[in-house]
Amino acid sequence: MMTTISLILIMILYLVDRARRRGVEEMARRAELAEALLGASPEATIVVDENERIRRFGNAAEKLFGYRADQVLDKPLSMLCCGGRSDPTELDLCHAVRLPAPGSGLCREIVISRTDGTTIDAQLRSRSIERDGRQWIIASVRSLTKERAVKAALYRHVDQLVMTKTALQRQNETLEMQVREQTAQLQIAKEAAEKANQAKSDFLANMSHELRTPLHAILSFARFGIGKNATADRDKLLGFFQRIESSGDTLLKLVNALLDFSKLEAGERSLDCEAVDLEELVAGVSGEFDALLREKDITLRRASSGTGALAYGDRERLSQIIRNLISNAVKFSPRGGDVRVSVHGGGQTVDLVVEDDGPGIPDDECEAVFDRFVQSKANRSNLGGTGLGLTICREIAALHHGDIRAERTHGKGARIHVTLPRWVPDRAADIAAETDVGSAVA
Numbered sequence: 037m038m039t040t041i042s043l044i045l046i047m048i049l050y051l052v053d054r055a056r057r058r059g060v061e062e063m064a065r066r067a068e069l070a071e072a073l074l075g076a077s078p079e080a081t082i083v084v085d086e087n088e089r090i091r092r093f094g095n096a097a098e099k100l101f102g103y104r105a106d107q108v109l110d111k112p113l114s115m116l117c118c119g120g121r122s123d124p125t126e127l128d129l130c131h132a133v134r135l136p137a138p139g140s141g142l143c144r145e146i147v148i149s150r151t152d153g154t155t156i157d158a159q160l161r162s163r164s165i166e167r168d169g170r171q172w173i174i175a176s177v178r179s180l181t182k183e184r185a186v187k188a189a190l191y192r193h194v195d196q197l198v199m200t201k202t203a204l205q206r207q208n209e210t211l212e213m214q215v216r217e218q219t220a221q222l223q224i225a226k227e228a229a230e231k232a233n234q235a236k237s238d239f240l241a242n243m244s245h246e247l248r249t250p251l252h253a254i255l256s257f258a259r260f261g262i263g264k265n266a267t268a269d270r271d272k273l274l275g276f277f278q279r280i281e282s283s284g285d286t287l288l289k290l291v292n293a294l295l296d297f298s299k300l301e302a303g304e305r306s307l308d309c310e311a312v313d314l315e316e317l318v319a320g321v322s323g324e325f326d327a328l329l330r331e332k333d334i335t336l337r338r339a340s341s342g343t344g345a346l347a348y349g350d351r352e353r354l355s356q357i358i359r360n361l362i363s364n365a366v367k368f369s370p371r372g373g374d375v376r377v378s379v380h381g382g383g384q385t386v387d388l389v390v391e392d393d394g395p396g397i398p399d400d401e402c403e404a405v406f407d408r409f410v411q412s413k414a415n416r417s418n419l420g421g422t423g424l425g426l427t428i429c430r431e432i433a434a435l436h437h438g439d440i441r442a443e444r445t446h447g448k449g450a451r452i453h454v455t456l457p458r459w460v461p462d463r464a465a466d467i468a469a470e471t472d473v474g475s476a477v478a
Contacts, residue, residue: 079176086171088113100158100179102151116148148177156181235407250290253283294424307350307435311459314345314354314386315379321358322377325366333371336362339378346459347386349436354456357432357440360425361390361452368394368450381458385438388454396450402442406430429454 080100083092089112093105101108101116108115141163148158162175261276315338322336329336347354358377365375373393380387397405406426426440433440438456445451 079178082113082116082175082177084113084173084175090116091172097177100150100156100177101148145180146177157184250283250287254280254287257283307353309349309436310351311461312347312349312351312354314347314381314388314456315340317351317355318358318377318379318388321355322362324359325362328366329375332366332369334366334369334373334375336366336375336377339376340380345379345381345386347456348459349438349456353432353435357429357454358388358390360429361388361454364425364452365390365392365394365450368392370394384458384460386456386458388456389451390454391449391451393449396445396447397442399444399446402444405442406440426452 080097081092081094082090082097085091089110090108091110093103093108098104103116141161143159143161146158146160147155149155157180159178159180160175161178162173165172165174257276257279261273261280264272318338322338325336328334362375362377369375369392375393376389376391378389378391406429426442430440433454433456436456438454440452440454443451443453
């Protein structure tokens, strides 16, 4: 009986010991597996007990902190904190692992200290557990250096893209503005070219008529004179010669206008400047129109301010201005109308104003009428003309450093205003230098 009981007890003890050994082996295997997992973890893993002493220190933790495991095991966690001191910002490892109760966890960014004295921004994930009546903290630390470098690079790249986009937008806006400006300039140039081409066509058509008419008259009356030389009386022949002379004079004026314009265009701009009494010059030129004025029953009225009108310029060129302006005024004035010429001096200039009672110049054409080959729409008629008279007047006025302009009259006749430098005896040399003209100015 005793033997049987002893055998049973021995068997039980054997089974219990075997089970214990198996449990120990299983725990050892689990411990080995935990150690292997801890060592293989890509993140720095640290196990801390309730006394904040380090109990496990993985391979990744060795690389991150710069310590070997045997240097930190059983050591206080504070040796891994920033200089071992409390961080007032509570971003160090020591503050981060202090959890209020078992079972809780957190994830936050911290600052860790390495053996070489440098610090690294890192991310901490920790969990508090309780085993065998003890509290354990498992902390996983990951460096944020590479991640932040990548983020910084991405932010810089994004900023660069934004700056590039903004620069491209500005460049695009600049290009669009330049295209608009160039398009507008091209449109203006196109309109100017079309206008010049139309003016040229009008000029050629007008000139062909203007040149043909006196030429036909000259040839016709010359043929009449030749054919009737033997039979016609002297009065009739005289009439033929007068018609020939009149047509020749008209043709000469047209040719002279063209030649004057050609000279000015070619740069032949020499002046023989002197003191010129503008009132006397107007009186002399006006006399050339006496016959035409009587024929059209037009009165030419001259007026002056009485302050002296000595201009500094070329007598022949200034006569040409006066002649062109009076000719235009007489041409476009109605029968029985008036042409008014006034001269007055003041300050450093002398002013000449020519007015008539004709259809005038439209307000929007006061500048255009000085362009070559251009005639005012209000004055386009069978009266003829080259469209060069006012252009030549402006060129001559500019040579004297003067000015000529058509003033707005709102359809009540034309009013042309010429401003020229005034002759001052004591300042003759200064005036010559200021106007840059003299006895041989090119």
